[in-house]
Amino acid sequence: MKRETIVAGHGGQGILEFANWLAYFHLRQGRHVAYTPSYGPETRGGKVKCYVVASDEPIDSPIVEEPDLLIAMNIPAMDWVPRLKPGGTLLVNSSLVRDGPDRTDVAVDRVPAAELASALARYVPEGGRDPSIAANSVMLGAVFAASHEDRERARTAVKAVFRHFLTDRKAAYIPLNLHAVDAGFELIAGPPVPA
Amino acid sequence: MTEERAFLKGNEALAYGALRTGLNAYFAYPITPSSEIPETLAAEWGRPEYPAFKVFLQAASELEAISMVIGAAATGAKAMTATSGPGFSLKQEGLSYAAGMELPMLVVDVNRAGPGLGNLGPEQTDYFQATRGGGHGGYPTVVLAPASVPEMASFPALGFDLAFRYRTPVVLLADAFLGQLKEDLSFPDVPAPTYDVSWAATGARGDERHVLSSLNLELMDQSRHSHHLLDKRLRIAEQEPRAEEVDTDDAEVVLVAYGICARLARRAVRLLRSRSVRAGLFRPITLAPFPARRLRGLLEAGRRKFLVVELNAGQMVEDVRLAVEGGAEVRSVGEMGGLLPSSLDLVRAGEAMAR
């Protein structure tokens, strides 16, 4: 298995965090991973792009030139669409991006990440932030489903991901983020089939 | 891959690698894109896991930091500092003195784009400065070039080993890409080695003094010392060159690359082979001493075309040309300014050469 991903959006969307989570998720699945951040000088509102490579074999180049998977979190991120490998998958943050891609040789899933996250207000810790901050976790769940990850294994792995990254005061947001992952997964793969 | 694996930036991995090999002292001056090294060490300083790590100190300048390394190293401590190009220029002063006094130390350069302030992207433009003894007086330094996050973690141990065995400063030449790249890795559970430091200046024992000086006003004394340093350089060149080879056995074109470029070249080799070009990779791990004899061996085994990939206007290509002494076609391809050559660039260059 080898999967090359580009995650693109703007500052403040938690792109780097998302890419870290995705890379660490693969690592928890026993895969080799490479994560390359690249960002402009701005800390907010700039273009942010990350490469995430996951592979069962050692990774030669960490640079993604033809992604299997593109996660477009805003409109400028759609500039990467021509690079997408034929047969690849595009996940569009439809909360911000209305138009679809002008390609028919790729699978497209539209994810209203902010809307789905906003519906999870009940999992926000008391006095906490707006649930829409979990939009990137919704997208993470969508990525798992679109990548045909096993639902239960993915859930176990992503718990470890959140425990690794969301520490101290952020730990209170783990339930919100786990539910957001479930919401994203369900959007693509449908609700879990009862055993 | 069942054991718990770490997921770290190259700079962080380097810091932990240094800690695990018994780093005693780190003297810092922050500069992007190397600052995660001091930040990581500052966070770990004082923790019981690293009892040998006695000193973390932020200096007021690059010159002060390298001079502090000199002081600590003179007592036999495992001392280190890290910087990027603009700071590496300043480190040359201390490196020259350290080479003259034969002090073991580790100096890390996370190469960014230049000259001058340049930008924060990756380049390999400090190759000459690192491998030629970039300061005054002409002196050898050992230069190691990691190409992955696991190597960023394991090379401090290798660096200190060479530094103490030969009593020489060692430069670890990384780049902005490797510093910021995150990969999975595991740390080998090896105890931190100790070395003979009977030469260290920690107080005279009776009449036995330890005078670490690079001053030899008598011409014969300096000549003797310079020849001693030369002998050491030759010994290191004889025993320590390291290189990795991939698919060179039948290669019609051998890509030569170090650091992040070796990763790009590895992919290019695969792509070239999928297009029926028999490509191979020769990756110098020690840039100084340059693995010239091994490269020469490839020539003698019939490899006649070498394509050097580096993030500069052509620096290592000179060492490749010296190694093959006109016996092979040597071409250079690369990028600058913080950009990287694409696979297509490398494949085209490889195909053009194979023709």
Place this chain on the structure above:
Amino acid sequence: MTAAAEVYAPTLGALSALTGKATHYCAGCEHGTLTRLIAKAIDELGIRERTVMVSSVGCSVLAHEYLNVDAVQAPHGRAPAVMAGIKRVRPDLVTFAVQGDGDAVSIGLLELLNAANRGEPITVFLVNNAIYGMTGGQMAPTTPSGMVTTTTPAGRDPVATGPPIDATKLVASFERPAYVKRVFLPIRPTPAARVYNARGALEGARSVRHAFEVQERGGFAFVEFVSTCSVNWKLGILDAKRYAAEALEPLFPAGLVRDRFGVEGR
């Protein structure tokens, strides 16, 4: 025995902290005096086997040839940083440097002041002879206005090059240094020929010892020794002593500026 005899009497006997090698210092230079004062203090305190001197660049660059202690060479001006490196990893050692005015106050001012600000437990002896001696008489940061040097042939112009820098005042401007003092080291020729007042050397001897004691108590110690350089001042030895008293002493008045641990009162 007079006080002066107490200082100079050991010249007749051997000091274990001296190698016994004749120094290269010019006749009449206070570097030679200071070398002996340091050796005497090291012997008295019994710290020779845990002392590491840091050789600076300038006339004191060869001090390790004369002082029988371990030594490390510092790049020009960086002695306080090298000492900090030594002392941070080995607080049990005693470290000091003899720096010239060019070394400490020009090229190494950053290292001196930052070590002072951090209160590194190290000892800096500054020999201020108002000129670059080793390189042959160029303007120093402490050169008085109007003084002729090889790089100020018309005399130092303070408009172009700034007035002389008072290093003791700079060091004392920081909170952490524990011992800051300036000593006028040259002998003072008196009107009566061949009668000299060596009170400076006596004061110097005490100050050197105190500066080591302060380091042992964890403090940054700095002693500036106003000195002469008859060769580069192009004066006779005694004329240089007179010039120091007339031209340097008013600029760099001797005195104890700080003694946090009260070592002088004991």
